Amino acid sequence: xxxxxxxxxxxxxxxxxxxxxxxxxxxxxxxxxxxxxxxxxxxxxxxxxxxxxxxxxxxxxxxxxxxxxxxxxxxxxxxxxxxxxxxxxxxxxxxxxxxxxxxxxxxxxxxxxxxxxxxxxxxxxxxxxxxxxxxxxxxxxxxxxxxxxxxxxxxxxxxxxxxxxxxxxxxxxxxxxxxxxxxxxxxxxxxxxxxxxxxxxxxxxxxxxxxxxxxxxxxxxxxxxxxxxxxxx
Numbered sequence: 321x322x323x324x325x326x327x328x329x330x331x332x333x334x335x336x337x338x339x340x341x342x343x344x345x346x347x348x349x350x351x352x353x354x355x356x357x358x359x360x361x362x363x364x365x366x367x368x369x370x371x372x373x374x375x376x377x378x379x380x381x382x383x384x385x386x387x388x389x390x391x392x393x394x395x396x397x398x399x400x401x402x403x404x405x406x407x408x409x410x411x412x413x414x415x416x417x418x419x420x421x422x423x424x425x426x427x428x429x430x431x432x433x434x435x436x437x438x439x440x441x442x443x444x445x446x447x448x449x450x451x452x453x454x455x456x457x458x459x460x461x462x463x464x465x466x467x468x469x470x471x472x473x474x475x476x477x478x479x480x481x482x483x484x485x486x487x488x489x490x491x492x493x494x495x496x497x498x499x500x501x502x503x504x505x506x507x508x509x510x511x512x513x514x515x516x517x518x519x520x521x522x523x524x525x526x527x528x529x530x531x532x533x534x535x536x537x538x539x540x541x542x543x544x545x546x547x548x549x550x551x552x553x
Contacts, residue, residue, distance in 0.1 A: 325485045325535045326514065329478070330360035333508050333536040337361065337473055342359065342370040344429060345383055345452065345470035346500035349375050349402075350491030353382050354475040354510040356538050362389050370394045372469055374422065374496050376403040387415070398422035421449060424466055426499060431468035433502025433531075438467050438522055474504025477538065481511040482518075485532030486525045501531045510538040 327333040336355065337343070343361075347353030361369075362385045376397055377384030379386040386392050388405045394416040400406050409415035420428065420441050431439055440463035444450050453464045476497040479490035487509055489497055501507045509532050 322437065324483055325529075325533065326483055327508075327534050327536045330356050330510075330536055331364075333357065333534050334360050334364060334473075336506075337364065337366055339366050340368045340370075341366065341472045342372065342470075344372040344469065344474040345499045346474070346476040346495070346497035347382070348492065348495040350377065352477050352489065352495055352497055353377070354477040354508075354538070355382070357475045357508060357510050357536070358383060358385055362386055362391065365391070365451075367391050369395045370396070372396045372425075372471060372500075374398055374425065376400040376406040376417075379405050390414075394482050396420060396425070405517065418549045419428065419449070420466075424449075425469075426496060428466055428469045430495070432452045432470040433499060434468075436468050438465050440464065440477045441466055442457050456479050469503060471504045472506070474500045474502075474507040476501045476507060476509050476527075478511045479510050480513045480515055480520065481509055481532075481535050482515055482516060482520050482529075483535070485529035485535055486520055487511070487527040487532060488520060488524055488525050498527050501527045507531055508532045508534040508536065510536055512538055 332335055371383055371392055373383050376395055379388055384403050392415055396418045398420055399420055400417055410417045424443050440456055442463050445462050450464045456463055478487040480488040514537055
């Protein structure tokens with residue numbers, strides 16, 4: 321292994337991920353996703369993965385690459401509508417999809433990272449989301465119990481990092497990433513730039529180094545749009 325947190329390659333960064341692992345993946349759709357880590361995991365070929373992600377990506381990009389390659393047994397996400405393969409696998413009984421409202425999902429990840437095993441929320445009461453979950457009344461209002469989420473690994477995509485593992489996210493890439501980083505037992509950060517210790521303004525650091533175990537240099541040119549929409553004139 322490379323001395324310190326900086327890995328020499330994607331393969332080195334994910335060397336100990338095995339079949340059956342639970343992986344929390346940062347990003348929103350295709351924004352701020354750790355593209356190279358996902359591709360590396362596809363090439364590694366590990367199977368029966370549980371993925372926690374805001375969406376299922378698209379068929380040929382993002383976590384959709386792992387789904388299309390039949391490496392995933394379960395996805396916990398807030399949205400799966402852009403991935404036809406995920407839809408087919410789900411209806412064929414080949415993959416489980418647990419849909420969680422977006423705000424609830426990110427709170428479950430935050431709670432897991434903070435060591436909170438569960439919390440009550442009113443979101444989903446009276447819907448399929450509440451099926452099989454504990455209900456409790458507070459001040460005359462019904463809430464359901466949601467479990468916190470942790471992962472064996474977390475993949476995040478950052479703009480800048482220093483060798484200690486302090487991370488800065490750029491603009492909308494600062495979405496699920498900071499909280500995903502907190503909830504992984506081993507957090508691997510794919511970054512666009514690694515700077516020297518002391519170059520990052522402490523007040524601008526979004527994720528402190530204590531949450532990051534590994535850093536790998538990525539490619540800043542790998543940015544795709546999930547669905548391009550233009551105005552008709």
